Amino acid sequence: MIFPRDATRRTDHKAASETFYDVVVVGSGISGAIIAEQLSQAGKRVLVLEAAADEDRSLKGYEGFLSRFYAAASKDNQSPYPHNPNAPMPRSTDARRIWPGQPDSSAYLVQNGPFSSDTTYTRVLGGTTMHWEAKTPRMLPQDFHLRTMFGLGQDWPLTYDDLSPYYVQAERELGVSADVEHQSYLGATFDPGYVFPMHELPLSYLDKVVAKGVDGTFVELDGEQFELSVRAFPQARNGVPNAAYDNGKGYVPVGAVNTHQVEEGERCQGNNNCVPLCPVQAKYHAGKTLAKALQDGRVDLLTRTVASKVLVDPATGRVDGIEVKVYQDPESPQHTTMIMRGQIFVLAANAIENPRLMLASGLSGSSGLMGRNLMDHAYLLSWALLPEMAGTFRGTNCTGGIVDLRAGSFRRQQAAFAVDIHNDGWGWATGAPYSDLVDLVDQQNLFGAELRRALPDRISRQLLLALMIDVLPNESNRVTVDPAYTDQLGNMRPVISYTVPEYTMRGVAYARQFARQVFQRLGAADHTAYDPTDGAYLTYEGEGYVIRGGNHLAGTHMMGTNSRNSVVDAQQRSWDHPNLYLVGGGSMPTIGTSNVTLTMAALCYRSAERIIAQLQDELSARLQTPAPTELPMPTVVAAS
Amino acid sequence: MTGPRQLDGSRRLEDFLAFSAEATAFTVFELRGTGQSQAYLNTCDGIVGTEVTDCLLDRYDAARSAVVASESTLPELLRRDILSDPQLGPVARNIAKMWFVGVWYELPRAWTEAFGAREGNATFVVSTQSYTEGLLWPAIGANPPGAKAPGFGSWAHPPRIPVFP
Ligand SMILES: Cc1cc2nc3c(=O)[nH]c(=O)nc-3n(C[C@H](O)[C@H](O)[C@H](O)COP(=O)(O)OP(=O)(O)OC[C@H]3O[C@@H](n4cnc5c(N)ncnc54)[C@H](O)[C@@H]3O)c2cc1C
Numbered sequence: 005m006i007f008p009r010d011a012t013r014r015t016d017h018k019a020a021s022e023t024f025y026d027v028v029v030v031g032s033g034i035s036g037a038i039i040a041e042q043l044s045q046a047g048k049r050v051l052v053l054e055a056a057a058d059e060d061r062s063l064k065g066y067e068g069f070l071s072r073f074y075a076a077a078s079k080d081n082q083s084p085y086p087h088n089p090n091a092p093m094p095r096s097t098d099a100r101r102i103w104p105g106q107p108d109s110s111a112y113l114v115q116n117g118p119f120s121s122d123t124t125y126t127r128v129l130g131g132t133t134m135h136w137e138a139k140t141p142r143m144l145p146q147d148f149h150l151r152t153m154f155g156l157g158q159d160w161p162l163t164y165d166d167l168s169p170y171y172v173q174a175e176r177e178l179g180v181s182a183d184v185e186h187q188s189y190l191g192a193t194f195d196p197g198y199v200f201p202m203h204e205l206p207l208s209y210l211d212k213v214v215a216k217g218v219d220g221t222f223v224e225l226d227g228e229q230f231e232l233s234v235r236a237f238p239q240a241r242n243g244v245p246n247a248a249y250d251n252g253k254g255y256v257p258v259g260a261v262n263t264h265q266v267e268e269g270e271r272c273q274g275n276n277n278c279v280p281l282c283p284v285q286a287k288y289h290a291g292k293t294l295a296k297a298l299q300d301g302r303v304d305l306l307t308r309t310v311a312s313k314v315l316v317d318p319a320t321g322r323v324d325g326i327e328v329k330v331y332q333d334p335e336s337p338q339h340t341t342m343i344m345r346g347q348i349f350v351l352a353a354n355a356i357e358n359p360r361l362m363l364a365s366g367l368s369g370s371s372g373l374m375g376r377n378l379m380d381h382a383y384l385l386s387w388a389l390l391p392e393m394a395g396t397f398r399g400t401n402c403t404g405g406i407v408d409l410r411a412g413s414f415r416r417q418q419a420a421f422a423v424d425i426h427n428d429g430w431g432w433a434t435g436a437p438y439s440d441l442v443d444l445v446d447q448q449n450l451f452g453a454e455l456r457r458a459l460p461d462r463i464s465r466q467l468l469l470a471l472m473i474d475v476l477p478n479e480s481n482r483v484t485v486d487p488a489y490t491d492q493l494g495n496m497r498p499v500i501s502y503t504v505p506e507y508t509m510r511g512v513a514y515a516r517q518f519a520r521q522v523f524q525r526l527g528a529a530d531h532t533a534y535d536p537t538d539g540a541y542l543t544y545e546g547e548g549y550v551i552r553g554g555n556h557l558a559g560t561h562m563m564g565t566n567s568r569n570s571v572v573d574a575q576q577r578s579w580d581h582p583n584l585y586l587v588g589g590g591s592m593p594t595i596g597t598s599n600v601t602l603t604m605a606a607l608c609y610r611s612a613e614r615i616i617a618q619l620q621d622e623l624s625a626r627l628q629t630p631a632p633t634e635l636p637m638p639t640v641v642a643a644s
Numbered sequence: 645m646t647g648p649r650q651l652d653g654s655r656r657l658e659d660f661l662a663f664s665a666e667a668t669a670f671t672v673f674e675l676r677g678t679g680q681s682q683a684y685l686n687t688c689d690g691i692v693g694t695e696v697t698d699c700l701l702d703r704y705d706a707a708r709s710a711v712v713a714s715e716s717t718l719p720e721l722l723r724r725d726i727l728s729d730p731q732l733g734p735v736a737r738n739i740a741k742m743w744f745v746g747v748w749y750e751l752p753r754a755w756t757e758a759f760g761a762r763e764g765n766a767t768f769v770v771s772t773q774s775y776t777e778g779l780l781w782p783a784i785g786a787n788p789p790g791a792k793a794p795g796f797g798s799w800a801h802p803p804r805i806p807v808f809p
Pocket residue numbers: 030031032033034035036053054055056081091124125126127128129130131132133135136137138139140279309310311312352353354355357361554555556557587588589598599600601602604
């Protein structure tokens with residue numbers, strides 16, 4: 005990502021702490037970046053606080069991530085990112101089996117169980133979209149009304165149609181490649197004449213092999229017939245711009261903030277490395293939005309600045325500052341504590357860190373729901389060997405899938421799901437292709453020519469289906485804090501309690517059957533095996549499964565219609581603190597079967613409008629009642 | 645047995661490449677093209693010691709000479725004399741894996757128990773280039789994820805996996 009030169013140093017902590025901003029935003033991920041960019045466009049002064057260090061603000065920094073990835077023996081999805089004990093983050097390799105009554109506190113997330121999730125997020129400048137995969141489906145209309153329709157979960161205080169114009173805004177910013185005709189299914193509608201910014205990315209050859217066996221198949225669920233087909237996923241990565249976009253004005257791929265192609269994000273080249281890091285920035289990441297936000301000088305960005313406490317005026321309930329811990333050296337606990345002030349505050353630190361910060365500030369909220377209803381898609385992996393060479397390990401991580409069972413009346417009984425066809429083989433399940441090489445050499449005793457022949461035979465025929473299964477809100481799935489568990493700066497770490505709900509497990513069991521059926525259609529040999537010693541191994545009705553974390557964290561500051569059933573309102577504004585917005589996945593009452601980020605981006609565009617209006621309202625109110633608006637002076641509160 | 649090799653570095657490298665070609669079924673020319681030859685030999689030497697490496701290369705030399713007069717094929721001789729040797733087998737397998745993915749894999753416990761622990765014997769990527777130069781990727785008609793991008797839309801076509809006789 006390329007930021008205006010020295011954007012992160014344009015302000016220093018002291019100057020910022022002496023400024024009264026219109027809006028103070030915690031977190032520079034996609035949620036925070038969108039809010040900052042929109043407010044800046046509206047002429048507002050914004051301060052963005054980011055916990056991470058800032059090596060990555062230039063192309064050099066970005067390439068440093070790439071080298072770290074190349075050189076990492078374990079290429080898990082956090083491998084490009086440096087360890088930072090002052091802004092620690094979970095890593096999928098952290099997850100361990102949890103025994104009853106013994107929380108696993110060995111890694112950043114304290115896992116209280118009973119289920120040990122390997123879900124992750126990234127605390128770097130630009131947040132988790134630095135390493136996301138960038139699938140961007142909208143939610144389906146049905147997903148907003150599950151309680152009314154089926155008596156399940158929570159209804160949204162919004163409908164698909166309410167959100168639709170904001171989806172359009174989000175699709176523009178993220179630069180979504182998709183074709184409307186393939187996305188109009190199960191009730192999803194688009195404005196007449198709408199086209200996505202870019203044409204859909206071509207399906208992989210592997211997708212086409214699967215399609216040959218699957219297209220036109222019917223399955224019956226709850227008396228309803230569903231016709232299956234392999235479809236391209238909408239993706240936030242650069243493809244071929246659609247000339248018909250915006251009534252024929254066309255589309256210039258997002259990220260053009262520098263004249264140098266490499267620095268701004270090229271067209272996707274099929275590097276097959278979208279997670280954990282796209283080498284050419286063809287994939288959208290929040291740095292692109294942040295770069296725009298920083299361009300006009302109204303947004304100040306402070307890195308190495310960890311929000312540690314939300315300070316509330318007990319008389320009014322308003323937030324009057326954010327306490328931050330500022331460090332220099334990620335390895336050292338040395339830091340300075342300061343307070344940042346503004347008119348409105350936005351927490352955009354993600355669905356785990358937002359409630360963590362609120363709870364660590366003693367703000368559990370009048371609904372008692374802060375941190376509760378943690379949701380994350382359950383991924384079930386199923387893998388097989390195709391009878392033919394399908395050329396696995398080419399293209400983006402995933403181009404196509406089967407999405408016909410994302411909605412239907414069967415949701416009354418069991419969770420809906422979407423199926424990804426992975427272009428990166430069995431990697432997620434088995435560590436392929438490395439594990440294959442090691443097996444062929446060390447166990448199968450192949451060498452030389454035999455080994456050469458065996459490698460494509462074992463690897464290029466791999467098919468992995470990742471079945472992404474809906475999870476409903478459940479109050480006992482939650483984030484809490486506990487003073488017994490702190491990080492190097494003394495901030496309390498998130499403690500996660502989580503069970504995969506039975507409703508989801510019914511979906512899991514069906515999804516496994518579904519995968520078997522697909523393999524049968526393709527004549528593919530099922531190699532799926534769930535390891536009972538895996539921390540994420542679960543049994544349901546006599547069969548065992550391993551459930552992988554979805555990285556789609558949501559629900560922990562759910563939106564709703566009143567302060568008893570929710571933490572925030574439909575604009576993501578806190579019911580308890582009128583100048584505080586909690587934004588991101590945490591606000592979502594349900595997640596359906598859509599990867600959450602496009603929806604959270606849409607919600608943030610909506611909130612930005614509301615924040616601008618609120619600033620205006622509060623300004624007019626202040627002009628009517630002249631009051632002392634002198635800024636309280638304390639800046640450096642304590643040093644250690 | 646080890647004397648002459650240690651004196652002549654280029655000869656050692658030649659022998660290492662010849663053995664590596666046997667291990668991977670890539671030609672010496674292709675192996676050289678990765679630019680990793682010296683780095684891999686150094687890694688091997690650095691961990692197991694030049695004596696063990698030389699011993700392996702000597703055995704390979706001997707097998708190559710023997711095969712002319714032998715009823716066995718070269719692969720059969722290699723299996724007998726190197727791959728099933730408790731000390732040389734794991735090293736030979738490590739050399740093969742290193743060429744394919746640029747990773748030195750930690751030697752098995754049985755090896756270090758029998759022949760002594762070695763400093764630096766952990767699983768590691770030899771260098772940034774060794775990852776992108778891994779031969780596994782061309783062997784399966786793909787690119788190393790995150791490098792040597794094949795180009796927009798390339799994935800839509802059938803794979804071109806080199807046919808190997
Ligand atoms: C491997 C992987 C693949 C994914 N793939 C997809 C996908 O295909 N599609 C999809 O829709 N979603 C995907 N996601 C999820 C997606 O990345 C997240 O939903 C999204 O990035 C969340 O954005 P955010 O801005 O709300 O939070 P984040 O991106 O997590 O940003 C939060 C920011 O706040 C900062 N921060 C945290 N705590 C503090 C603090 N106390 N003080 C100051 N700053 C703080 C963090 O450092 C970070 O920069 C994926 C996630 C992962 C891990």
